[in-house]
Amino acid sequence: MSKNLETKNKMINDDDLKTVIAKEEYTKGKKQLQKLETNRFSIQKKWLVAASFIVFVSLLSFWLLQKDVTPKELFAQNFEVYPNLITPKTRSENTNTLKEIAFNNYEIKNYKEAINGFNTLLALKNTDTTAVKLYKAISLLSIDNTSEAISILAKNKEANKKWKDKYLWYLSLAYLKNNQPEKANKTLENLSKEEYNFKKKATLTLLKLLKE
Amino acid sequence: MHKDTFLLEGLKNGNEKTLSKVYLIYKSDFIAYAKKFDLSKDDIIDVYQDVILALRENVVSGKLTALNSSLKTYIFSIGKYMIYSKLRKKNNVHLQEFNEFTNTEINQDYDFLFAKELTQNQKKLQIAFKKLGKKCQQLLTLLFYNNYSFDDVLEELDYTSKDVVKSQKSRCLKTLKQKIK
Incomplete structure (x- = not known):
């Protein structure tokens, strides 16, 4: 090892790195809060006429924030669509097949069209139907058709071991969205017992929050 | 809750x-x-x-x-x-x-x-850290600042396995050392 590299090695220890990263995180957080402050100030200036309304909304928000967290808030904090693993695209590829078109609509958040495409794929039965049903249910959740999403997720959660953890995760979120925290809790408990869980940490966090 | x-x-x-x-x-x-x-x-x-x-x-x-x-x-x-x-x-x-x-x-x-006031070495480390790619910054932040385990990082950053996380950590630290002047 060269002398220069030895010197460099001495320079990095966990505590130093932690301190440096803490500074970086502070700088990022400071910028975020300063931006929040600036935005709020300019909004106040622009919308002076609507000040009384803003005050009312702020007071209402403040009152709501004092209350316990609702299941819907937990849903909003945790929900994000599952990435498209069925037809991952490269830039040079064109979108040709029904499957590619459906999943492309899913990726660009055109969920209604995606659902139509998924229905066609399910009728043709020439693709992994368990996966397609999952993506359909997530699309339904995204456009607030929660009941139908729950129905699909609950009915198919045991269909395929590969997708079971995803089904249970989105089913628990759907229950939260539907204001059914007890069912969400039970589903998360089942998910926590699964050998493979793509949301292991989030599952435990949600369970902890729901039990308090 | x-x-x-x-x-x-x-x-x-x-x-x-x-x-x-x-x-x-x-x-x-x-x-x-x-x-x-x-x-x-x-x-x-x-x-x-x-x-x-x-x-x-x-x-x-x-x-x-x-x-x-x-x-x-x-x-x-x-x-x-x-x-x-x-x-x-x-x-x-x-x-x-x-x-x-x-x-x-x-x-x-x-x-x-x-x-905290940074030492001279920490200042050099800070400059090198800023030069790292976003992925390495994110990985090292989760491991050293947020105290995430390899399993936590695996879930958070969608790596394919714990071994990949470990080797990526080594690569990032190596790059960081190389960037220290």
């Missing part, structure tokens, strides 16, 4: 929305409290931002895992200490108000990493 626990979980998981939310919830009360000291509005806002970032650091570092009082009380205790520090620099401390800080050893809750 109590609101305070929910907010602490959000801060721990690096949720930016939660940081803004906590900031806004207690801001007006804090400003009202801080007005009795000899500080401008800008100074108060600056201190309050640091208070919220200090809270986040304490949550992430594991110094604060559970609250003995309300989150508001905790925020105000940090705030009071930061106001004291600011006024002390101006030689303008009302001693009676700040007795708790003058006679005792400083509580570890008020010992913030981000407020």
Whole structure:
């Protein structure tokens, strides 16, 4: 090892790195809060006429924030669509097949069209139907058709071991969205017992929050 | 589930929305409290931002895992200490108000990493860290600052296996060393 590299090695220890990263995180957080402050100030200036309304909304928000967290808030904090693993695209590829078109609509958040495409794929039965049903249910959740999403997720959660953890995760979120925290809790408990869980940490966090 | 626990979980998981939310919830009360000291509005806002970032650091570092009082009380205790520090620099401390800080050893809750003066080596490390790619910065931040396990990182950053996370960590540290001048 060269002398220069030895010197460099001495320079990095966990505590130093932690301190440096803490500074970086502070700088990022400071910028975020300063931006929040600036935005709020300019909004106040622009919308002076609507000040009384803003005050009312702020007071209402403040009152709501004092209350316990609702299941819907937990849903909003945790929900994000599952990435498209069925037809991952490269830039040079064109979108040709029904499957590619459906999943492309899913990726660009055109969920209604995606659902139509998924229905066609399910009728043709020439693709992994368990996966397609999952993506359909997530699309339904995204456009607030929660009941139908729950129905699909609950009915198919045991269909395929590969997708079971995803089904249970989105089913628990759907229950939260539907204001059914007890069912969400039970589903998360089942998910926590699964050998493979793509949301292991989030599952435990949600369970902890729901039990308090 | 109590609101305070929910907010602490959000801060721990690096949720930016939660940081803004906590900031806004207690801001007006804090400003009202801080007005009795000899500080401008800008100074108060600056201190309050640091208070919220200090809270986040304490949550992430594991110094604060559970609250003995309300989150508001905790925020105000940090705030009071930061106001004291600011006024002390101006030689303008009302001693009676700040007795708790003058006679005792400083509580570890008020010992913030981000407020520390960097050593020469740490400054070099900081410059090198800024030059790292975003992925490496994110990975090292989760491992060294957020105290994530390899399993946690695997889930958070969608790596394919724990071994990939481990080797990526080694690569990032190697790159970091190479960038130190």
